Amino acid sequence: MTEGTGEDTSEDWTGDMAETQAAPSSRLTITTGADDAGQRLDRVLARHAPDLSRTRIQRLVADGQVQLGGRVVVDAAGRVNAGDVYSIALPEPEAAEPAAENIPLSIAYEDDDLIVIDKPAGMVVHPAPGHSSGTLVNALLHHCGDSLSGIGGVRRPGIVHRIDKDTSGLLVVAKHDKAHQGLAAQFADHGRTGPLERAYLAFVWGVPRPRGSVNAPIDRHPTHRQKMAVRQSGREAITHWQLLETYAGADGEPLASLVECQLETGRTHQIRVHMAHIGHPLLGDEVYGQGFRTKAARLPEEARTLLEGLKRQALHAARLGFAHPVSEQHLAFDSDLPEELEALHAVLSGAGEA
Known part of the structure; x- marks a missing residue:
């Protein structure tokens, strides 16, 4: 259950009526020009901010980090008007690897190969933009130690499947490569x-x-x-x-x-x-x-x-x-x-x- 879409198709912008300025504390303000009117928001913002790809813009919109007139923008594909003033909050860069955190877990079963967790509603399974801590992966890294490192990728060690943040219940996590491969094959089937x-x-x-x-x-x-x-x-x-x-x-x-x-x-x-x-x-x-x-x-x-x-x-x-x-x-x-x-x-x- 992945998030994030889009291809990096950001372009150079040469319009004569746009204004871009960097605000303090990792906030960017963009005022659209006449040449932008009627175009997709993600494409326009990516042109105004060459350091941000369209994929990154789409993620920021999905995370509620883009505002227009003080209201959160919810549609990266929406059309813009000339003179719109957008405010983009740029979160601090996140660590390449999740940090271990001492978060209590409800464990239904555990052995040397895997662990079955009864996840509460409200807990994100693996780190993502806006959710770099407090996730199940952070808790597992503390509980299981280095045995999870690298399994299934740096950002989601041991995770074979996931359930939504606001869904509760059971999921299984692998502790080593062989267990990960065996479980992944079953979930693929x-x-x-x-x-x-x-x-x-x-x-x-x-x-x-x-x-x-x-x-x-x-x-x-x-x-x-x-x-x-x-x-x-x-x-x-x-x-x-x-x-x-x-x-x-x-x-x-x-x-x-x-x-x-x-x-x-x-x-x-x-x-x-x-x-x-x-x-x-x-x-x-x-x-x-x-x-x-x-x-x-x-x-x-x-x-x-x-x-x-x-x-x-x-x-x-x-x-x-x-x-x-x-x-x-x-x-x-x-x-x-x-x-x-x-x-x-x-x-x-x-x-x-x-």
């Missing part, structure tokens, strides 16, 4: 012919069919580059779901459900994109479920309060199974819903099934 199993619990709006599958390719959104979308240009993505429970709203009518999702592929935001695509976005998903915000008003009051305080999508990586890459023993782990999702589940269940 996605359980089609091997023992890999990944299951997620998701609270969704509406009531889907008892079971089904979504086979729809996923690619970067054409205009909102921080989002993913179902697009024919995308990579194959397959999600299977099974309906577990349904919940009534305060009016007694069906309103929400608990589903189990199993992945046959591993694309960025796959479950969130696919469930929204079939009309059942996740509760708490501010990116893919914005059109369903009004449904929260139909929840029982206690459930509505819990959802408002959740501050994340209601998604949990509840089951992980795989063959041990060294011993070949089959390992399987289950993770209970974290406290905040269990509280939501209890209130929704207490309100009655639809």
